[in-house]
Amino acid sequence: MEQLILASGACDPANDIICKPENVIELFQFEDNLFAIGPWGITRTVFLILLAMVIVVALLYFGLRKRSLNPSKFGVTIESLMGFVRDDIATGIIGPEGVKYYPWLLSLFLFVLVGNLFEVTPLINFPITSRMAIAGGLSLLTWVIFVFVGLKKNGFRYVGALVWPTTVPIALRPLVGLIEFVSTFFLRPLTLAVRLFANMVAGHLMLTLLLVSGWVFMSSVGEIGIRALIGIPWFVFGLGIYVFEIIVAVLQAYIITLLSAVYVESSIHIEH
Amino acid sequence: MEELKGAIAVMGYGLAAIGPGIGIGLVVASAISAMARQPEAAGMVRTTMFLGIAFTEALALIGFVLFFIA
Numbered sequence: 001m002e003q004l005i006l007a008s009g010a011c012d013p014a015n016d017i018i019c020k021p022e023n024v025i026e027l028f029q030f031e032d033n034l035f036a037i038g039p040w041g042i043t044r045t046v047f048l049i050l051l052a053m054v055i056v057v058a059l060l061y062f063g064l065r066k067r068s069l070n071p072s073k074f075g076v077t078i079e080s081l082m083g084f085v086r087d088d089i090a091t092g093i094i095g096p097e098g099v100k101y102y103p104w105l106l107s108l109f110l111f112v113l114v115g116n117l118f119e120v121t122p123l124i125n126f127p128i129t130s131r132m133a134i135a136g137g138l139s140l141l142t143w144v145i146f147v148f149v150g151l152k153k154n155g156f157r158y159v160g161a162l163v164w165p166t167t168v169p170i171a172l173r174p175l176v177g178l179i180e181f182v183s184t185f186f187l188r189p190l191t192l193a194v195r196l197f198a199n200m201v202a203g204h205l206m207l208t209l210l211l212v213s214g215w216v217f218m219s220s221v222g223e224i225g226i227r228a229l230i231g232i233p234w235f236v237f238g239l240g241i242y243v244f245e246i247i248v249a250v251l252q253a254y255i256i257t258l259l260s261a262v263y264v265e266s267s268i269h270i271e272h
Numbered sequence: 273m274e275e276l277k278g279a280i281a282v283m284g285y286g287l288a289a290i291g292p293g294i295g296i297g298l299v300v301a302s303a304i305s306a307m308a309r310q311p312e313a314a315g316m317v318r319t320t321m322f323l324g325i326a327f328t329e330a331l332a333l334i335g336f337v338l339f340f341i342a
Binding site: 088092093191194195197198199202251254255258259262 | 315319322323326329330333334336337
């Protein structure tokens with residue numbers, strides 16, 4: 001709601017074409033504390049992170065509480081989600097030893113999925129993954145895991161095979177090695193974080209600006225008369241984007257999990 | 273210069289989107305023809321297609337972020 005007021009306050013429907021705050025970064029910042037626990041102030045973003053955590057734990061707890069031969073519809077849904085992550089992502093990409101990484105992949109997938117779906121949840125309407133701290137933190141965790149796994153499974157050969165690839169001609173090895181080194185240790189975590197972050201930022205911006213513009217124009221019909229019709233295409237466009245964003249939210253959760261699994265796989269099997 | 277700043281950032285993002293646009297088109301086109309030729313391999317092809325899209329898309333997204341930073 002804060003965002004709606006922010007975006008609509010900076011808007012003059014008699015002259016503007018679209019409602020846009022002075023600085024769009026304001027749409028992603030919540031400075032005021034909702035409440036405080038001792039010295040820790042809980043802003044809206046932090047509260048949503050905790051909420052996402054509680055939702056993930058509750059989904060798994062209530063989905064798997066009764067292990068019976070004919071589970072409820074809810075239980076089947078949770079189990080098929082888990083089966084998808086285990087069979088298609090963990091063991092499908094990493095191989096039989098991927099079961100070891102399945103708990104991490106499942107919690108990553110569910111947390112990002114819930115965080116992304118906050119974007120299209122009424123009354124929340126803020127994807128927590130559109131804050132770089134969260135996307136960056138998750139991809140930093142992936143980075144730590146795949147570097148650790150590579151060093152543990154292959155020892156120093158993990159870095160050696162990257163910077164001195166024996167499958168390319170000897171004259172090209174320093175160049176290819178340098179590119180591989182930079183892309184593995186710097187670009188991988190960066191792009192993993194930026195991919196999730198940028199998709200969610202773009203989605204949140206489009207949804208907020210379009211729907212708020214539509215609402216502001218249509219609700220001020222008494223003052224601006226026929227100009228209120230501008231609001232209708234904005235609103236229709238916004239609703240179309242809304243459906244599209246649901247797909248994007250699920251797809252980005254899938255892609256970040258898939259890429260994490262691929263990175264771990266490439267640390268385990270270094271020969272390709 | 274302050275007046276020009278936003279316009280240049282928009283143009284930069286437009287340029288950054290050309291390559292990934294073509295790339296994603298190629299990836300998806302190949303995936304579709306692969307799925308049409310061998311429908312039984314569709315699951316594997318789809319996973320690989322998403323991977324390819326994710327890697328190709330990264331450049332456009334970096335351009336998008338720079339557009340906001342500029």
